[in-house]
Every structure is written in C-alpha cells, then in structure tokens.
Amino acid sequence: MTTQRLLMKIITTYLICFYSSLLHAESGKYDASKIVEPTPEMLKMTSAELFKEIDRDGNGQVSFTETNEALEYSPKHTKRKFAKSDRDKSGGLNFKEFEFRLTKTEWWNLSRETPEAMFNAADANQNGTLSKKEFAIFQKKEAHLDVFFNRADLDKSGGVDLQEGTKFINNEIFPSRKSKNIRKAKSKAKDQ
Numbered sequence: 001m002t003t004q005r006l007l008m009k010i011i012t013t014y015l016i017c018f019y020s021s022l023l024h025a026e027s028g029k030y031d032a033s034k035i036v037e038p039t040p041e042m043l044k045m046t047s048a049e050l051f052k053e054i055d056r057d058g059n060g061q062v063s064f065t066e067t068n069e070a071l072e073y074s075p076k077h078t079k080r081k082f083a084k085s086d087r088d089k090s091g092g093l094n095f096k097e098f099e100f101r102l103t104k105t106e107w108w109n110l111s112r113e114t115p116e117a118m119f120n121a122a123d124a125n126q127n128g129t130l131s132k133k134e135f136a137i138f139q140k141k142e143a144h145l146d147v148f149f150n151r152a153d154l155d156k157s158g159g160v161d162l163q164e165g166t167k168f169i170n171n172e173i174f175p176s177r178k179s180k181n182i183r184k185a186k187s188k189a190k191d192q
C-alpha cells in the first residue's frame, strides 16, 4: 500500500468515526451540514432491526428528524422522500412507511448485495465491463446517468470495470469518502 493510500484510509476512518460520534452524541441538536452515513453495523441490519434502532422511544413511529439523523440527509431530497413515505400523513413513519422510505435511501439499495453480485447481474453481455446502459442497472437509477457514469469511469475508458464499480458503490454508500466532502471537511477544520 502506498503512503498516499494509507493516508487516505486513515483520513476516511477518522471521518467516519468523527461523524458517527457527532451523530450519536448530539441527536436533538441536529446540524444539517453534517454528513449522515450508515455505520458498518447498519449496513448489515434488516429493515426491522434498523427501525428498532432509529425508533429510540419505541412508540412505533420515526420522525423526520430521526430519519435525517440516522439514514441520510440531503437539503434537496429528504423532505420530499419523507412526505412521500408518510402515506397516512401522520407526521411520522410506521414500520410499513419506513420500509418504503428505505427503498428511497441510496445506501440501503446499494448494500443489499455485494458490488460484485450487482456488477455481474448488470453486465448483460458478460464482457466484464459495464456500458452506460448496464451501469444504470448497476447503480439502480437513471437520473443524471452521464454524470455518475463519468464519475465511476476513473480511467475514462468508456466502460466501468468491477474495480471502478466497487469504488463507486463504496463512495455512494459512504459520502465521507467522496473527495469533495473530504475537501469540505478539511477547509471547515481550518476555519475553526
């Protein structure tokens, strides 16, 4: 492993620990500028286990803030996703509504199978590379396809191989691994 890669790994691990400690220490005082991402334990949970984890007071409902703090937060999208999931407009999500909300959560959708299994299922012509069309199946969405495809195709070969695909999936699951977010966190630390 090169020094640079080792350093990146240390920074990433540090960021994950940092953000998840903030997430758990300060629930209630939610800061929307923080990166919300799953813990390794959350990635392995079933929907029922995750619901139990998020519904701390056990009243069978999770709130907008609770889903933002635990699942994901995006100023653009989470409000709409929550409203769409709250079918009975009660202001909270019961387990059934929560399961629907999970299907709108990217890290959830991308962690049900290994990247390799998703890659093999998407590679329709089995040539070991994903075309743009195959890549849409792989990442389970069509929106902004050009942007995501180009981001994943690191060597600009016009196709996404398994290594590129795996890296892409891991970056999508853990936003703190995205270089733009690492840069943001660094400049924030400098300002303080």
Ligand SMILES: [Ca+2]
Binding pocket: 086, 087, 088, 089, 090, 091, 092, 093, 094, 097
């Ligand atoms: Ca509801």
Ligand SMILES: [Ca+2]
Binding pocket: 123, 124, 125, 126, 127, 128, 129, 130, 131, 134
């Ligand atoms: Ca292919």
Ligand SMILES: [Ca+2]
Binding pocket: 153, 154, 155, 156, 157, 158, 159, 160, 161, 164
């Ligand atoms: Ca490539």
